[in-house]
Amino acid sequence: MRLHRNLVYAVIDGLQLIFNEDKYADKVVEQLLKRDKRWGARDRGFIAETTYEIVRWKRLYAQIAEVKEPFTRENLWRIFAVWAILKGIHLPDWKQLEGTPSRRIKGKFDELNKIRKYRESIADWMDEVAVKELGEEVWDKEIHALNQQADVILRVNRLKTDKKTLQKLLRQENIDTDFINNYPDALLLKERSNIFKTEAFQNGLFEVQDASSQLVAELLEVEPGMRVVDCCAGAGGKTLHLASKMDNKGQIIALDIYSNKLKELKRRARRNGAHNIETREIDSNKVIKKLHNSMDRVLIDAPCSGLGVLRRNPDAKWKLQPEFLNTIRETQQEILSNYSKMLKVGGKMVYATCSILPSENQDQVSAFLASLEGQGFKLLKDKKVLASTSGFDGFYMALLERTN
Structure with missing residues (x-):
């Protein structure tokens, strides 16, 4: 592969924004690809894939390059050089790449490859939490699978x-x-x-929409004519799937705390020809109270750590902080307690996350069932999806029924 200067500069600029200015990788790549209209599919592919790959392997590459954050521009070039050498790419005679120690890079890679936190390029705390919750063997396979590029x-x-x-x-x-x-x-x-x-x-x-994510609407067992609420609808991937399964008959109420996401859902619904979706912003508790005991189906696609979707969001490995996990577990329990009240007796509810941690998944369902709010509910079935066994995103989903 021959490196082109303007494409490599775009990658370096992108890494500067992602690593040093805390920008989201997908948004940065989207902007980079608009930089030059003359770029073809191969050029665009190089920028997107190289940027994501270096983000994915940041800890490993930085350790080999012997650089620490925040990265100077010179250090970003050193990280890029590590990526290129490990890819077997011949380095051009550019000033920024002078003196790259190819042999030392390969030797260091072999050495670090024996230690999981470097081999799989993850933070110490994330490695410790996952081992504690999943066990060494499962986590070893899972993080390896989560570091592969996701299929479309x-x-x-x-x-x-x-x-x-x-x-x-x-x-x-x-x-x-x-x-x-x-x-x-x-x-x-x-x-x-x-x-x-x-x-x-x-x-x-x-x-x-990833294959694992598509299982959530399947599990909810919706039928045309039902009243359904999608509690954390976001931009509406699962809402639109529900509309499709309901044949546009009945009512889907899409709730979210972010109005801009609901605006995007409306736009997507128009393109999909989905006419039975109504969006409502959760700006107070009244929005939920008005729907108490009235819904045939409730979907809670809860906010979570997102550890199951690291393949498509590799920068989450670096943005996620341990204290966020504690906060999000509390939020998940509050959402389960409050939003379950919208379900009528005999109705069914799915609790789902794109996490692989039991503390965000089956433990939350157990805690809900043991609580005052969960007394009238029973667990019908649940499904744990691991990237290492499915080949798709890591997910969890539980189907509950309200019995009284």
Whole structure:
């Protein structure tokens, strides 16, 4: 591979924003790709993939390069040089890359590769918490899987088309996909490409949604005509899936504390042709109280550490702090206690997270069932999804029923 100066400069600029200015990697990459209209798919791919890869392996590369945060621009070049050497890329004769000790880099890599926190490039505290909750063996496999690049999975919008038709339409736009066993609405992209420019996407025939995430709406057992509430709807990935499964019949109330996310949900719903969704911002407790004892189904896609989706959000490894875990566990319990009151007797509720930690998952469900608010509920079934066994995101989901 031959390195092009303007592409490498873009990567260095991106790393400066992500590491030193605490910007989100996906937003930074999105901006970088708009920098030069002459860049083709290969150029854009290099910038996006190289940036994400260096973010993913930050601790390992910085340790090999013998640099500490905050990184100077010179240090970012040293980290980039480590990435290039380990990739087997011939370094060009540029001033910033002069004196790169190739042999020492490879030797140091071999040495650090024996220690998990360097090999898998994770913070000490995260390693300790995960070992405590999952055990050495499971965590070892899981963090290895979470460091792989995530596949791109599409979810067919059954309000407008079906899987076979969508597959044919995408093929006409030179995009090949595969069906995935046991995931009725999913298509796996064979090769990464800008699917958002396709006619099929513009016409609302699909959304991008990981296969594990698609299991959540399946578990809720919705039917056309029901009253359903999605309590932490965000930009609406699961809300839209529910609308598709309900055939636009009945009512879905999408709640969130962020109005800008609900605005995005409305835009997506229009493109999807989903007409049974109503958005409501949670600006006071009254919003929840008005819905007490009235819903057939309640979905609580709870805020969480996001440890199950590190493949697509590698910068979360560095943004997440141990104190956040304690705060988010309290929030999860409050949400379960308060939002479960919207369910009517005989109704069903799903509690889900994109975390792999039992303390955010089955422990929260057990605590809820043992509480005053959870006395009228029973657990019907739950599902733990690990990236190491599924090949998709790590997730947890539990189906509960209100019995009285």
